[in-house]
Amino acid sequence: MQQNRCCSPQLKLKMLHRKTYHVKELQAEIDAHTDVFHNLDENGQKILRSLEGSEDATLLHRRLDNMNLRWNELRKKSLNIRSHLEASTDQWKRLHLSLQELLAWLQLKEDELKQQAPIGGDLPTVQKQNDIHRTFKRELKTKEPVIRSALETVRIFLAEQPVEAVEKICPEPRDLPPEERAHNVTKLLQRQADEVRTEWDKLNLQSADWQKKIDDALERLQGLQEAMDDLDLKLRQAEAFKGSWQPVGDLLIDSLQDHLEKVKVYRAELVPLKEKVHHVNELAHRFTPSDIQLSQYNLGCVEDLNTRWKVLQAKARESDKECLCDVSSITVLDTN
Missing domain, CATH: 1.20.58.60 (Methane Monooxygenase Hydroxylase; Chain G, domain 1)
Structure with missing residues (x-):
């Protein structure tokens, strides 16, 4: 006291x-x-x-x-x-x-x-x-x-x-x-x-x-943003390139082989694009709620990039199937 x-x-x-x-x-x-x-x-x-x-x-x-x-x-x-x-x-x-x-x-x-x-x-x-x-x-x-x-x-x-x-x-x-x-x-x-x-x-x-x-x-x-911007640019280029193609059904028989070559080039360009998608996802996964919680905007951007990538893959597979079907049909006709 x-x-x-x-x-x-x-x-x-x-x-x-x-x-x-x-x-x-x-x-x-x-x-x-x-x-x-x-x-x-x-x-x-x-x-x-x-x-x-x-x-x-x-x-x-x-x-x-x-x-x-x-x-x-x-x-x-x-x-x-x-x-x-x-x-x-x-x-x-x-x-x-x-x-x-x-x-x-x-x-x-x-x-x-x-x-x-x-x-x-x-x-x-x-x-x-x-x-x-x-x-x-x-x-x-x-x-x-x-x-x-x-x-x-x-x-x-x-x-x-x-x-x-x-x-x-x-x-x-x-x-x-x-x-x-x-x-x-x-x-x-x-x-x-x-x-x-x-x-x-x-x-x-x-x-x-x-x-x-x-x-x-x-x-x-900053690293995540740059990776997302780079991936977005590459996806837009791939989307634009794919969007310039004519439907396979509208192609002439003589141009079908050229189209097949374009598809091969396109699929080859998807390989490095896949690595960029993987890089973005890896950077995003390093952010955890206990560390830094990514905003809804960033999460939405990552999700959008992955969705666009999956769409491009699906379209590439679809083009492969269409081309193969057309080539098979032409081969059958030639045989007959």
Whole structure:
């Protein structure tokens, strides 16, 4: 329980105000005794004049000088304590609030970073995520000197505060020795500074890790997109080539052999096309829900490419059968 009291920021602030209040009470008490002091001094001076030349006069003169010296020292010390306490209190509160604000900002940015996940399933989405994270990293870079400056200010403040000063800023329970009371308030600011430093380092590591995932996704999705674009081009060329053929039934007997040669060439060109289809499917299968879930657009593109490939294969087989049938018919006719 005592440790919780020592570590509570709210309690620290209350103690600061309480100590300031006690110093103000002391100053008010001194001010209230000012008239008493002046009366004593005036009466002592009168008595001193009446005892001029005697031993009692010398003793009284010494006591009056000592009283004036101690009175002035007391007033000076009280004013110095109050001035130093108010300045240190203000600075302590500013540092405390500054660190609190930085911790809140770091938590906000960590939440923002989490909201950027998961990785998108197509190239445009991941490119947009990359743009968003680029802006995020610029914000971190802008904030970096602010954070480093705050941490350095806390370090200097704690290094310059002697034990007595820290005690006055934030007194701990009186049953603790002065060194421990000063150590506790030092630990409060130091712990806040350490937390800011830890959260800052963690946020930068998370940002770097997220950028790595984005870069990996961009590379893989770019590879898939290029493979799909290349396959789409080859399929369109094959479809156009196949679409330029005349129906086998409309061909003249003399051009049938040429058509057979075209079919052979066509089937030969389907061999590398098959490898491209296999390559696209292999790239697509490397994306898993636990890794990167491909978007419906990409899944639809892969499915469309496979469907078109199957149609071309079917048409090639159909052309083979038609040509073989026609060639067989011509052979039979020639025999007859």
